[in-house]
Amino acid sequence: MSSLRKIQPTTLFGTVTLAVIVLAIVVGPLVYPQSAEAIDFSLASQPPSLIHPFGTNTLGQDQLARVMLGGRISLTVGIAAMAMAVSFGTLVGAIAGFYGGLLDSLLMRFTDLFLSLPQLPLSLLVIYLFGDHARELLGPQNGIFALVVLVIGGFNWMSVARLVRAGFLANRDRTFMQAVNALGAKPRRLIWHHLLPNVLGPVIVAATLAVGNAVLAEATLSFLGLGFPPDVPTWGRMLFTAQDYLDSAPHMAIFPGAAIFLTVLSINFIGDGLRDSLGPN
Template identity: 45%
Template sequence: MTAWRRFLTHRAAVVSLILLVLLAAAALAAPLIEAALGVDANAVSLLDRFGPPSAANWLGTDELGRDVLVRLLHGGRVSLFVGLAAAVGSAVIGTVIGLAAGFYGGRVDGFLMRLTDGVIALPLLPLLIVLAAVDLGKLGLPAGLAQSDQVSLYRIIVIVALGGWTTVARLVRGAALSVRRREFVRAAVALGASDTRLMLVHILPNVASPIVVATTLSIGNIILLESVLSFLGLGIQPPLPSWGNMLTNAQELIWSAPMLAIYPGLLIFVTVIAFNFVGDGLQDALDPRSGGTRR
């Protein structure tokens, strides 16, 4: 049974994947939906504050009269992009470090694994809060760039990627230690293959499964982490919407307009759970010892 067929037997993962595809498609289509509805995600209209759902505003309006649905879709673009980009960045860093440690062994392995242990020992959330609060203007970044709407987005991605690579590094290191002892790798060494070719052509494809699974599972956690930072006011900064800062803006309105908090909170919850189910399904599908489990 192929990996894809094994994945299809994991019902929760299949449903979650369909849900994520629909969410991603809706988020990517946000500008088209915005144009079709004839609204502006950032247009403030104090006369239309807390408007109920209507033909023009399907989910109503928020405390500034902005369309909630369109802002949720734009927020989904940001939150999903942060999750995907930071997860891929973490996977790349972790793969490079884990592959080098597992292939070379010895002192290289010892140094890189102690570095990994040091990063693991750091309290991640407090560290992210401190780094997110750093004034980039004082680090030499041009004032216009340091205060731009986009800089908070890329700063979160970089910070999370630099702090979240340890799991992938350990998984790749363990798999590389096993693969480098196999006959086909020894044969390649005997034929004079370079270290780079051995790692990229002979070892990396054989350790790809744990990388894919770990990256998929980490996306949901990163989205949740970005939401926490945004909720604390240190993540994505308005007017750029994300599910986290939309939840932050709604915390003082929880009694008067609870749906403004429920909508982004529900989307965060569903997205994180869906990514975890997809990761679980991939783990079963890519494990050759698994015959596929219906769930």
């Protein structure tokens, strides 16, 4: 019987930090007295103070309130994009690893094709070309949300597909699979009840890291001006707005930048801890 593995300090740090961030963005806007939308030009570009701990932006809006509200959107994008990438990657990897042969070759070449694509330029191009259509179809905020999730998830499923395929190839010819096959189990049961549970560990680790990558990708898109509109305070959009005021009001960039940094760092630390815990002894 294996002993419990000691929790690494970095994993503990990541867990506690991420828990504090999630608690702040979920509960903070409900209890914090300042509004994220209220405009007061007399308070424009104020430095951090007791009333406004993160200062204010050029419109006099409270930065702490906007960081907390923007965190909701940024993390929601990350989780939604992760769910899409993991679902599609698992499907592709499971089919390729289970059936093998020509289908495996075709799916893996399809995966290699996506791996070879320049993700950031293509993401920008897709949002530029289809952003207006998405807004007209689903509304200004919902449309760009769906498009950003689709773009980020659509360019980040390949590593999951390879992990799942490798796990299926490693397990499909083992003794327990031969025994289940001899009992006449159908392919769907073999995949869902016998093969997929054996690759859940690496998939969980990949999913955790994918959230951090998606948060960073959303911030990059918004920082380049092709993510969410200016009135939606995602962390990346706040950085985009702050870039012209780095000399006069550096706090406008420091706090959303720190939120991105701590969130992604915490998620990566948690992913490393899960890799150690779920990996082979």
